[in-house]
Amino acid sequence: MSKIIIVGHKNPDTDSIISAIAAQELFSKLGFEAQARRAGEANNETKFILEKLGVAMPELASSLNDDEAVVLVDHNEESQSFDQIDYTKVRYVIDHHKMSIKTDGPIFCRIEPIGSTSSLIAKMFFEKKIEISEIVAQMLMAGILSDTLNLTSPTTTTDDKILLEELNAVAKIDAENFVAEMFKAKSSLEGISVEDIIRIDYKTFEMGSNNVGVGTWETTMPESVNEKKSEIIQALINEKIAAKLDYIFFMVVDILKQNCQLYLVGEKEIELAARVFGGELGEQEMLLPGVVSRKKQIVPQLTEALSK
Numbered sequence: 001m002s003k004i005i006i007v008g009h010k011n012p013d014t015d016s017i018i019s020a021i022a023a024q025e026l027f028s029k030l031g032f033e034a035q036a037r038r039a040g041e042a043n044n045e046t047k048f049i050l051e052k053l054g055v056a057m058p059e060l061a062s063s064l065n066d067d068e069a070v071v072l073v074d075h076n077e078e079s080q081s082f083d084q085i086d087y088t089k090v091r092y093v094i095d096h097h098k099m100s101i102k103t104d105g106p107i108f109c110r111i112e113p114i115g116s117t118s119s120l121i122a123k124m125f126f127e128k129k130i131e132i133s134e135i136v137a138q139m140l141m142a143g144i145l146s147d148t149l150n151l152t153s154p155t156t157t158t159d160d161k162i163l164l165e166e167l168n169a170v171a172k173i174d175a176e177n178f179v180a181e182m183f184k185a186k187s188s189l190e191g192i193s194v195e196d197i198i199r200i201d202y203k204t205f206e207m208g209s210n211n212v213g214v215g216t217w218e219t220t221m222p223e224s225v226n227e228k229k230s231e232i233i234q235a236l237i238n239e240k241i242a243a244k245l246d247y248i249f250f251m252v253v254d255i256l257k258q259n260c261q262l263y264l265v266g267e268k269e270i271e272l273a274a275r276v277f278g279g280e281l282g283e284q285e286m287l288l289p290g291v292v293s294r295k296k297q298i299v300p301q302l303t304e305a306l307s308k
């Protein structure tokens with residue numbers, strides 16, 4: 001039997017790393033030789049969770065051997081996969097983003113509009129009646145709480161809430177306390193450069209004929225990021241030029257106040273944001289009350305406007 005490599009997206013967030021580790025347990029218990037990998041440096045929140053639970057960070061994904069097949073978690077867009085991936089080796093996709101994969105033959109595919117990929121992995125454990133270890137149950141709870149911003153993001157579904165309760169029957173954690181510690185770690189700028197702030201949760205998208213970069217920084221302390229705003233804008237401009245992007249945006253998401261300051265690096269971005277979101281314009285930024293989700297509240301709206 002071939003070996004399977006399970007990997008999330010580049011610039012991995014907590015959900016991307018945790019769903020890979022949990023899927024490793026799932027596929028191992030289903031009889032596969034499975035290994036979780038990561039497609040980049042983990043963020044401070046993910047490092048905090050794995051350290052707290054005593055779980056090793058997966059190794060970086062690298063070139064695939066001939067006998068290795070791939071399970072993609074938390075993404076399916078080729079531009080978001082690790083650089084050395086060979087898409088002909090993808091056998092399974094488990095994801096909660098829009099489908100953009102094209103394959104030569106049939107593959108297994110589980111995509112649902114649900115709050116996190118961790119929720120989907122939990123669902124698969126329960127559906128297949130496979131026992132979840134306490135530590136994986138704890139990790140999956142962290143993955144759900146992280147990706148749904150403690151069940152406040154508009155991406156949150158009833159399933160996510162039910163799955164959290166089912167998981168906690170095994171995990172037995174104080175979720176409120178845990179999530180407060182997670183968000184504190186997520187908001188920490190310790191050891192984080194301006195380039196890191198942009199890169200840590202950054203994705204590029206094809207919107208019509210445009211290449212668009214959208215970075216996010218979720219925080220309970222937006223002031224600490226705003227202090228570096230001019231440096232961040234300059235770094236975004238550099239990235240826009242280096243990656244030959246048509247537009248670049250950056251969201252500073254206030255997890256507690258549930259809003260987003262959308263940084264706007266130039267006239268093009270200001271014009272587009274005014275047209276699409278129509279929020280209150282400040283100095284190279286727009287305040288968007290109630291907006292916290294790139295996937296649901298930013299990317300579809302920009303894509304629609306740029307596809308006309």
Ligand SMILES: [Mn+2]
Nearest residue numbers: 015074117147
């Ligand atoms: Mn996710």
